[in-house]
Amino acid sequence: MQDQARIIDGKAAAAALRAEIGLEIAAIKSAGGSVPGLHVVLVGDDPASRVYVASKERLAAEIGMNSVAHRLPAETSEAELLAKIEALNADDSVDGILVQLPLPKHINSGAIIDAIDPAKDVDGLHPINAGRLAGGKEGLVPCTPLGCMLLLRQVLPTLAGLEAVVIGRSELVGRPVAQLLLQADCTVTIAHSRTRDLASVVRRADIVVAAVGRPHFVRADWIKPGATVIDVGINRLPDGKLTGDVDFAQALNVAGAITPVPGGVGPMTIACLLRNTLTAFRARRG
Numbered sequence: 001m002q003d004q005a006r007i008i009d010g011k012a013a014a015a016a017l018r019a020e021i022g023l024e025i026a027a028i029k030s031a032g033g034s035v036p037g038l039h040v041v042l043v044g045d046d047p048a049s050r051v052y053v054a055s056k057e058r059l060a061a062e063i064g065m066n067s068v069a070h071r072l073p074a075e076t077s078e079a080e081l082l083a084k085i086e087a088l089n090a091d092d093s094v095d096g097i098l099v100q101l102p103l104p105k106h107i108n109s110g111a112i113i114d115a116i117d118p119a120k121d122v123d124g125l126h127p128i129n130a131g132r133l134a135g136g137k138e139g140l141v142p143c144t145p146l147g148c149m150l151l152l153r154q155v156l157p158t159l160a161g162l163e164a165v166v167i168g169r170s171e172l173v174g175r176p177v178a179q180l181l182l183q184a185d186c187t188v189t190i191a192h193s194r195t196r197d198l199a200s201v202v203r204r205a206d207i208v209v210a211a212v213g214r215p216h217f218v219r220a221d222w223i224k225p226g227a228t229v230i231d232v233g234i235n236r237l238p239d240g241k242l243t244g245d246v247d248f249a250q251a252l253n254v255a256g257a258i259t260p261v262p263g264g265v266g267p268m269t270i271a272c273l274l275r276n277t278l279t280a281f282r283a284r285r286g
């Protein structure tokens with residue numbers, strides 16, 4: 001019988017990344033420089049979004065960033081939000097702008113994302129940054145995909161030549177993570193709801209990234225023995241517990257390494273937001 005899979009500890013990896021960024025900010029401060037500024041904009045009072053924004057604000061402040069949350073009422077119009085973005089774009093002390101999604105239905109999210117200065121787009125969703133990623137050029141990369149890659153590199157120092165299957169093709173996760181895997185010289189397949197015989201597609205993968213949003217969707221008998229599994233899914237079960245897209249308990253007996261949910265990719269997302277803010281700061285201010 002094979003040993004149980006190594007569990008990739010995203011909480012520890014995220015804490016280490018935040019500590020590393022904190023040290024860099026301390027060094028900038030002690031050299032007399034101004035610190036990176038992260039501005040998060042929240043419209044309305046969606047409870048989950050409020051929790052996310054509060055965590056981003058707290059973790060950014062903890063590592064010495066200038067962390068500001070702009071909480072706007074649910075009735076804010078698209079024009080008012082655009083004016084807010086314009087003001088943040090023009091403010092030189094602002095290095096990163098993140099608009100918490102989803103926005104209220106009366107606001108066109110695409111128009112808001114397009115209005116963010118690409119140099120301050122720390123969520124990596126602006127079409128210019130998405131285009132840079134697709135073209136294999138440097139730019140700001142979406143936080144969750146970046147987190148997936150950092151976790152993968154903890155267990156697989158060399159990715160070149162490996163077969164990677166990404167399940168999901170969203171702009172937020174599936175597509176960008178596939179681009180990053182391609183940049184790392186993996187042979188990449190993107191699967192989606194129209195993929196035929198998904199089980200056999202997944203079975204050939206050395207790396208499986210699941211970003212579907214369905215609890216326990218990826219079964220253990222789809223996984224090639226020894227494969228590395230990155231579970232991006234966050235699903236709430238009827239009993240209130242969180243679970244991923246992969247049947248974790250069974251997959252432990254087949255995979256070589258696997259991320260848990262919670263405690264895997266999730267914590268890396270905010271840590272990568274902070275990293276992107278530092279990257280944006282360095283690119284803008286030298």
Ligand code: NAP
Nearest residue numbers: 144168169170173192193211212213232233234265266269
């Ligand atoms: P999404 O926009 O709903 O995309 C889901 C993808 O899954 C789509 O591309 C869809 O295919 C595909 N899919 C759905 N049913 C399928 C099936 N039966 N077989 C194969 N593919 C199927 O979701 P998302 O924003 O990418 O998020 C995915 C999951 O990750 C969610 O659980 C979300 O909560 C989680 N998430 C976690 C983090 C984090 O920080 N850990 C961040 C973002 C998202 P089609 O395109 O064909 O419809």
